[in-house]
Amino acid sequence: MLTKVYIPVDDYVELLPLILKARIPHCKSRPRPELDLGDLRCMFLTFQGVDAYVRTPFAFPFVLSLLRGEFCQPMHRLGGVDWLFLGSDKKVFAAALAEHVEATGEEAELIPFRQLTGTVPQEPREGEYHLIVPRKTTNYNEKSWVRNKRLLSDTPPEEWARKTAENTGNFAHLVDRFATPRLPRPPRTIVDLGSGLGYTAAGLARLHPEAQVFGLELSDAALDVARASFDEPNLTFLKHDISNPLDFEEGSIDLLVSINALVYACDQKRSAADIFAKLSPDGIFFNHNRTGYAHDFWEFPYSLIWPLIFQIYPETWAGAARERGFNTRMLPAQLSRRLTPWSFMHGMSQGTMRGMERCSLRYQEEENPEYLPCLTHSLMLHSRHVEDNMDGLLSGDGSRRETLAHCLGLAPKMPDYVQEVALRSHRENAREIGLGDVGMDYCRRFTGCRFAF
Numbered sequence: 001m002l003t004k005v006y007i008p009v010d011d012y013v014e015l016l017p018l019i020l021k022a023r024i025p026h027c028k029s030r031p032r033p034e035l036d037l038g039d040l041r042c043m044f045l046t047f048q049g050v051d052a053y054v055r056t057p058f059a060f061p062f063v064l065s066l067l068r069g070e071f072c073q074p075m076h077r078l079g080g081v082d083w084l085f086l087g088s089d090k091k092v093f094a095a096a097l098a099e100h101v102e103a104t105g106e107e108a109e110l111i112p113f114r115q116l117t118g119t120v121p122q123e124p125r126e127g128e129y130h131l132i133v134p135r136k137t138t139n140y141n142e143k144s145w146v147r148n149k150r151l152l153s154d155t156p157p158e159e160w161a162r163k164t165a166e167n168t169g170n171f172a173h174l175v176d177r178f179a180t181p182r183l184p185r186p187p188r189t190i191v192d193l194g195s196g197l198g199y200t201a202a203g204l205a206r207l208h209p210e211a212q213v214f215g216l217e218l219s220d221a222a223l224d225v226a227r228a229s230f231d232e233p234n235l236t237f238l239k240h241d242i243s244n245p246l247d248f249e250e251g252s253i254d255l256l257v258s259i260n261a262l263v264y265a266c267d268q269k270r271s272a273a274d275i276f277a278k279l280s281p282d283g284i285f286f287n288h289n290r291t292g293y294a295h296d297f298w299e300f301p302y303s304l305i306w307p308l309i310f311q312i313y314p315e316t317w318a319g320a321a322r323e324r325g326f327n328t329r330m331l332p333a334q335l336s337r338r339l340t341p342w343s344f345m346h347g348m349s350q351g352t353m354r355g356m357e358r359c360s361l362r363y364q365e366e367e368n369p370e371y372l373p374c375l376t377h378s379l380m381l382h383s384r385h386v387e388d389n390m391d392g393l394l395s396g397d398g399s400r401r402e403t404l405a406h407c408l409g410l411a412p413k414m415p416d417y418v419q420e421v422a423l424r425s426h427r428e429n430a431r432e433i434g435l436g437d438v439g440m441d442y443c444r445r446f447t448g449c450r451f452a453f
């Protein structure tokens with residue numbers, strides 16, 4: 001069997017000696033004037049626990065660029081998928097190809113081409129490789145909860161953020177502004193999922209003394225701090241892993257709150273189905289998180305194939321809500337309007353970071369900022385008693401192509417200063433992974449969008 005390896009003619013001359021040096025068994029084909037992306041043999045990847053998928057050839061560097069060690073090791077060893085070099089570190093490419101031919105026993109057919117046509121269809125085809133991409137669920141907050149446990153336990157909660165710069169606060173007033181007024185009667189059971197140090201759960205217990213409030217959290221250190229810091233009689237902290245079903249009766253939770261924690265659910269679809277089953281028919285779910293749109297937008301073209309780990313997929317949550325008869329209303333993030341550059345790509349350049357910071361400051365100054373789903377976090381309210389506004393915000397069939405096209409397509413609606421920084425970010429990301437002209441063309445064809453570059 002042959003692995004077809006398509007290489008732009010301009011890169012061919014440099015790649016060939018590396019392929020020879022790596023002693024990769026190969027044959028050569030005559031250069032083609034055009035390569036139709038619709039003809040490529042692809043793999044079909046679905047992302048564990050969300051309604052997101054991509055059909056893609058082994059397009060280098062995208063398939064190898066993000067989350068590398070975790071998923072790509074087995075992936076570039078798969079047989080029956082065409083390879084496409086779009087520009088990047090040629091040595092890494094040759095090494096990966098050598099590993100591939102050794103693992104599969106296939107021989108490489110090197111096919112130079114001049115230009116691309118068409119695009120990659122997203123409908124799965126019979127017989128092609130289908131891989132479910134696993135999700136990593138390490139608790140990245142754990143280290144700092146453990147490190148600061150003593151200090152936090154000995155410090156009054158109102159000084160936590162100042163003393164330890166922890167990502168925590170009492171957001172009960174926001175819950176009471178946006179969620180509680182939409183309940184037809186005072187809540188009897190309130191749950192804070194991923195309650196961290198317990199500040200918000202305690203605030204809710206004080207605001208609703210007639211209700212039973214439960215803070216559910218995985219980290220023992222965070223639970224210890226919460227229990228040492230708050231003693232409201234109607235408040236209980238319990239150990240719980242968000243990825244497991246809630247230990248509550250169906251339809252029994254009147255107010256469910258989760259702040260920046262549901263990104264940790266290893267299967268968002270399963271968690272969402274369980275949460276909406278446990279929510280009372282008149283209940284409301286206050287769900288604040290960073291959304292995938294923001295990563296997809298700022299990290300393009302890195303995001304061409306991989307979604308990142310720390311995001312929720314609005315489609316998944318709104319879809320699960322709808323199945324149980326709840327509407328979804330998406331609002332701008334209320335906890336912080338910052339773009340929080342540090343929470344995006346870790347290799348982001350200083351220039352882009354500074355640009356995003358400036359952007360963030362200007363966005364905060366706007367009186368009534370229009371909701372721009374690509375910017376950063378969002379607040380999703382799920383209830384029968386909110387008006388659904390998801391139609392214009394969701395991105396279609398769940399394929400990476402639709403999602404990216406949707407996100408990039410929103411860019412022209414954004415203020416100029418956001419567009420400017422986004423373009424810079426896209427160009428710098430492209431340069432970092434060494435995308436040449438053909439690579440840029442691939443991005444435009446894949447997303448059908450001309451905003452980037």
Ligand SMILES: C[S@@+](CC[C@H](N)C(=O)[O-])C[C@H]1O[C@@H](n2cnc3c(N)ncnc32)[C@H](O)[C@@H]1O
Pocket residue numbers: 138139140141142167168169193194195196197200216217218219222240241242243258259260261264265
């Ligand atoms: C960003 S913090 C937010 C904490 C709190 N909601 C707040 O706003 O202050 C995320 C929290 O989720 C917790 N967490 C992480 N993985 C979890 C899991 N699988 N189940 C439950 N909680 C988890 C972390 O320990 C951390 O306390």
